[in-house]
Amino acid sequence: MKIDLQELQQLAAVQPREDMYAAIHKALRAFMADTLLALGRVDVDDDADLARVTGQVVDLVDFCLSHLQHENAFVHTAIEARAPGASAAIAHDHIDHEREIAELRSAAQDLRQLEAALRPAAAHGLYRALAVFVAENMLHMNVEETAHNALLWSRYTDVELRAIHDALVASIPPQELMLGLRWMLPFMTPRERLGMLTGIRAQAPAPAFAAILDVVRPHLGEREWAKLARGLGIDAVPGLTAG
Ligand SMILES: [Fe+2]
Incomplete structure (x- = not known):
């Protein structure tokens, strides 16, 4: 990526638009990166360590599932209301992600029950599968933060976008909200x-x-x-x- 001074000067001169993806996507990137690294160094011969790390994998994918459901319910609905068809590609990604989430979730749970001799290969397989999931999500989030934001900014005012965001946040149960803040606030x-x-x-x-x-x-x-x-x-x- 090349730094474009002229573009940066233009951005600095105006009030930034409401970006409802920025903070939660930083949280997701942090949660994904931390979990992937934890899985890469898990001790499969230590039941407590294995339970902790696979538990984190389950928590991560559950959080990802809720996140994409919130986006479907609030953000895609808003996009479709003023730009019909514009969220189709990302909605398709969400369907793939839901399947991958279910697979990662059960693989993480099954890993704990395996006999010792089978655990190293299973853990490495899960690590690679999670890495691919993380990679796909990184690209996916970038499309949302560029193409979806451009659409939202062209069709909605900041006041309207804040109202959509507030309604989304109000729908989140307290425990999930706290988990989001735990990954959001330290990594901004x-x-x-x-x-x-x-x-x-x-x-x-x-x-x-x-x-x-x-x-x-x-x-x-x-x-x-x-x-x-x-x-x-x-x-x-x-x-x-x-x-
Ligand atoms: Fe998404």
């Missing part, structure tokens, strides 16, 4: 993290906000946490996150 930039948490703090009850900070904090480095605490105006000392 400090500026994005502070912006999102400032927005959450304005709406969520104080205990819920403190619980979110507690989930996120273990995954931040010392400097990242200090920047965030400073930005939020809270004490950076452990145990005082509710500030």
Whole structure:
């Protein structure tokens, strides 16, 4: 990718459009990358390690399944309402992904039950299958963030897009929401993290906000946490996150 200074100057000069994919796709990329690396180094002779890593694979693919269902229900519906047929290619990907998710899920569960001699080959097969799934999803998310965003931006105002996004988020059960934040907040930039948490703090009850900070904090480095605490105006000392 070549840096286009003129394009960057144009982008910097205008207010960025509402991008409902950006944060959740960063979360998905992080969750996928972490899980793939964990599977690559799993100890198949250690039942606890195998259960932890295959459990993470199941959690990941379940999260991916919910994510694509949210996109189908809210984003594709919005695209089809104003650009009929425009979400067809990506909807087709979603059908393939649902099948792959079911296969990865059962392979991860079956792996735990295998006798020791069969586990190394099964684990490596699952690792390669997950790598292909991750690769396909990386390309898929890029199409959504470019082609789908271009469509959404040409057919909807930012106010309308925020309303669609808010309705989507409101439909997500609390546990899934927390898992999303666990992968979203640590893996975005400090500026994005502070912006999102400032927005959450304005709406969520104080205990819920403190619980979110507690989930996120273990995954931040010392400097990242200090920047965030400073930005939020809270004490950076452990145990005082509710500030
Ligand atoms: Fe998608």
